Amino acid sequence: MRVENSFIPVEGVGETTERRLWERGITHWDEFDPDAVGPTTAERIQSFIDRAYDRLEEGDSSFFAREFPSAEQWRLFETFRDGALFFDIETTGLDADRNEVTTVSAHLDGRTETLVQGRDLSDDTLRELFADADLLVTFNGKRFDVPFLETNFDVSLSRMPHLDLLYPCRRLDLTGGLKTIEQEIGIGRDRPDISGKEAVELWYQYERGDESALETLVSYNREDVRNLEPLAERVNERLERSLLPETTTI
Incomplete structure (x- = not known):
């Protein structure tokens, strides 16, 4: 739709x-x-x-984000998907005031980029990462990723058009975390699941000199991001089917 x-x-x-x-x-x-x-x-x-x-x-996605009710923001996806930036962060904990961002991965126009703390993650690189986005797409990003980044970096993301897939998923009775929902609707992964606690430990292993731990963490973070796109597609399809009269096609 x-x-x-x-x-x-x-x-x-x-x-x-x-x-x-x-x-x-x-x-x-x-x-x-x-x-x-x-x-x-x-x-x-x-x-x-x-x-x-x-x-x-x-191409004013902000206009439509303002005009559409919050529960209907999912309808922006098909229109602005070419400029949709899917992103996800990893951190050392859940408290934005006490913990740090370790990696930020973003997927836009078929390309995935990852920024790593201590290497290329900074105010400037983050602003550049989000500069061309017409629509942010996350899972639980409104409550976690966006405020975490705004607390730790000089970036302003909260006013950007934002499709947080957590909420349309709940509307479809798809509950639980991202991995649980992926399994329920048939989105596969190339590598075994890693818990949030394990992701934190991987970062600390890297800080102790284990480069392979960082490779695993980045791979996990990037897979989270890439899987947001098929999730957005399937959520859009299901919500469209649930709304339209049976004999109606768009």
């Missing part, structure tokens, strides 16, 4: 009205018929469509 299939950002349009439009075959902004709703709602919808097309042409 793309943003152009959605009417729910419009004031006065809820799930019921949007579904009624879809049932009448109005599944895209281009198909909107003012006679399908009352005059006030029709005026609001048309005004939104006019503004939204301008913003879409400019």
Whole structure:
């Protein structure tokens, strides 16, 4: 589902009205018929469509992140997936004020990059890493990764468009951690799972001189990131199927 299939950002349009439009075959902004709703709602919808097309042409993902309800941010993915940056961090603990970031991996446009503490992880490299992102995609990143990075580095990420897959997964009754959800929906991994505690120990082994421990940690971090993309795709597909009337296609 793309943003152009959605009417729910419009004031006065809820799930019921949007579904009624879809049932009448109005599944895209281009198909909107003012006679399908009352005059006030029709005026609001048309005004939104006019503004939204301008913003879409400019690639303004921030506009849509502001306009769409928080529970519907998943609808931005298909529209802005070419500029979606999937990222994940590893740390020495859970407290951003007392612990450190050890690695940051990001996947954008088919390429995965990892920054490592003490090597190339800095304010400047982080800002450069996120500079071209239209949409951040994480799992539990709103509560953990973003505030952790903002606490430890001079970066501002909390106002960027952000799809945290934890929440749409819960909407689909997919609970537990990232690895548990991956297994439930059939996303495989190339290497055995590593717990958060083991990831911390790998970092300390590296600090004691074990380069292979860092290689394992980085590989684990990068696999987390790369698996976010197929997870986002499957979540989008499942939510679309759950919302659309049975006879409706987009």
